[in-house]
Amino acid sequence: SAVISQKPSRDICQRGTSLTIQCQVDSQVTMMFWYRQQPGQSLTLIATANQGSEATYESGFVIDKFPISRPNLTFSTLTVSNMSPEDSSIYLCSVDDSRLGEAFFGQGTRLTVV
Amino acid sequence: GDSVTQMEGPVTLSEEAFLTINCTYTATGYPSLFWYVQYPGEGLQLLLKATKADDKGSNKGFEATYRKETTSFHLEKGSVQVSDSAVYFCALSDRNNDMRFGAGTRLTVKP
Numbered sequence: 001s002a003v004i005s006q007k008p009s010r011d012i013c014q015r016g017t018s019l020t021i022q023c024q025v026d027s028q029v030t031m032m033f034w035y036r037q038q039p040g041q042s043l044t045l046i047a048t049a050n051q052g053s054e055a056t057y058e059s060g061f062v063i064d065k066f067p068i069s070r071p072n073l074t075f076s077t078l079t080v081s082n083m084s085p086e087d088s089s090i091y092l093c094s095v096d097d098s099r100l101g102e103a104f105f106g107q108g109t110r111l112t113v114v
Numbered sequence: 115g116d117s118v119t120q121m122e123g124p125v126t127l128s129e130e131a132f133l134t135i136n137c138t139y140t141a142t143g144y145p146s147l148f149w150y151v152q153y154p155g156e157g158l159q160l161l162l163k164a165t166k167a168d169d170k171g172s173n174k175g176f177e178a179t180y181r182k183e184t185t186s187f188h189l190e191k192g193s194v195q196v197s198d199s200a201v202y203f204c205a206l207s208d209r210n211n212d213m214r215f216g217a218g219t220r221l222t223v224k225p
Contacts, residue, residue, distance in 0.1 A: 043213060
């Protein structure tokens with residue numbers, strides 16, 4: 001199985017600032033995913049991050065707002081830029097290990113923007 | 115804490131077979147319950163959800179009923195297709211809006 005370390009686990013940020021969330025995996029994986037869960041809603045995919053290429057963003061999400069890095073096969077970051085209270089959510093990273101045929105999840109980052 | 119226990123896979127079925135993937139949960143209070151699906155090479159997608167006891171979620175021929183008395187949310191489909199081959203995740207969202215996922219069940223449907 002893959003173990004994912006996501007941090008920070010929670011943060012309270014001022015509007016207009018940016019927060020970078022890190023996702024570290026204990027094994028090399030091809031695909032990494034970033035999700036958002038706004039209060040009272042289900043999980044929504046933000047983007048897919050593959051190593052060596054630009055992230056692929058879902059409808060409604062743009063790179064300027066949610067820049068993603070994927071420098072190698074075990075690490076990715078998601079930045080929430082120029083935050084507003086509407087960005088208050090839980091952000092979750094996930095990896096898809098095709099060799100194991102499974103998906104694994106980080107612990108999530110609870111972000112509150114004030 | 116809250117948790118979700120999901121039937122282990124993998125599950126292999128022939129096309130048009132009946133599908134059941136069991137899911138039970140442990141929670142304080144009354145969580146919302148979800149089934150997510152992950153197709154090969156894609157991210158998670160919400161398949162269906164139920165927010166209170168006796169609610170039935172349904173989508174694309176899949177159904178699941180929120181059973182408070184048995185703390186279950188089993189996923190069913192009457193006739194599966196090859197295109198249903200994917201990994202299915204049962205999940206709950208507790209009163210703090212924290213998600214808990216089951217381990218996932220890989221379904222392979224053969225023609």
